[in-house]
Amino acid sequence: MKAIQLYYPPEWAHCYGCGYLNAQGLRIETYWHPERGESETRFTPKPHHTAIPGFVYGGLLASLVDCHSTATAAAAKAAAEGVSLEEAPLRFVTASLKVDFLKPTPLGPELRLVGRPKEVKGRKVVVETELYAEETLTVRGEAVLVQIGEGFGRSEDAPAGG
Numbered sequence: 001m002k003a004i005q006l007y008y009p010p011e012w013a014h015c016y017g018c019g020y021l022n023a024q025g026l027r028i029e030t031y032w033h034p035e036r037g038e039s040e041t042r043f044t045p046k047p048h049h050t051a052i053p054g055f056v057y058g059g060l061l062a063s064l065v066d067c068h069s070t071a072t073a074a075a076a077k078a079a080a081e082g083v084s085l086e087e088a089p090l091r092f093v094t095a096s097l098k099v100d101f102l103k104p105t106p107l108g109p110e111l112r113l114v115g116r117p118k119e120v121k122g123r124k125v126v127v128e129t130e131l132y133a134e135e136t137l138t139v140r141g142e143a144v145l146v147q148i149g150e151g152f153g154r155s156e157d158a159p160a161g162g
C-alpha cells in the first residue's frame, strides 16, 4: 500500500510534518483503509521531542494530528468521489485544528493515530483523530480541512512583506 502523502505533487510536498521533500521534517506516512473507512499513521518520537522527561511534547502531537488529518481528508474526499489519488492528487490545508490532551503521552513507544472523516462537503472535510500510545488513548483531535487548488500559496494567498 502507498502512503497518501506520496501522491502529493512535488510543489506541495515540502510540509514540515508530512512533506516527502523536507529532509528535516517529520515525513509522516498515512495509510487509508477503505474497508474500515479509517486512516492510520505510526510515528515514534525521538528523545529531543521531550516535554518533560519521559513524555512527548504537545506541539509535536498537534503536528502529527494536523498532518494526519490533511492526508485523511484527501483519502476521504477521493473515496467519496470514487476517484483514486493516483488520478486526482488532492491536497488539503488545515483551516482549524482542535487538540485535546487527555493524558500525558509517554516518550518511547510507537504512537498510532487513527483518523475518521466526520463530514465531507464541497471543499471541506472534517476529520476526527485519536492518538494512542500502546493501547492508551492520550490525544483526541478534530480538524477542518479545505481543499486547495493549483497555484495556492504562490501569489494572492501569501502575505505581503519584504
Ligand SMILES: CCCCCCCCCC(=O)SCCNC(=O)CCNC(=O)[C@H](O)C(C)(C)COP(=O)(O)OP(=O)(O)OC[C@H]1O[C@@H](n2cnc3c(N)ncnc32)[C@H](O)[C@@H]1OP(=O)(O)O
Residues within 6 Å of the ligand: 011, 012, 013, 015, 017, 066, 067, 070, 091, 092, 093, 094, 095, 096, 121, 122, 123, 124, 144, 146, 148, 152, 153, 157
Ligand atoms: C502551499 C501549501 C501546501 C500544502 C500544505 C501542507 C498542509 C499541512 C497542514 C498544515 O499545517 S496547513 C498550514 C496551516 N494552514 C494554513 O496556512 C491555511 C491558511 N488559511 C487559508 O489559506 C484559508 O483560510 C483556507 C484555504 C483554509 C480557507 O479559505 P477559502 O477562502 O478557500 O475557504 P472558504 O471561505 O471558501 O471556506 C470553505 C469551507 O471551509 C470552511 N472554513 C474555512 N475556514 C474555516 C475555519 N477556520 N474553521 C472552520 N471552517 C472553516 C468554510 O465555512 C466553508 O465551509 P462550508 O462549505 O460548509 O460553508
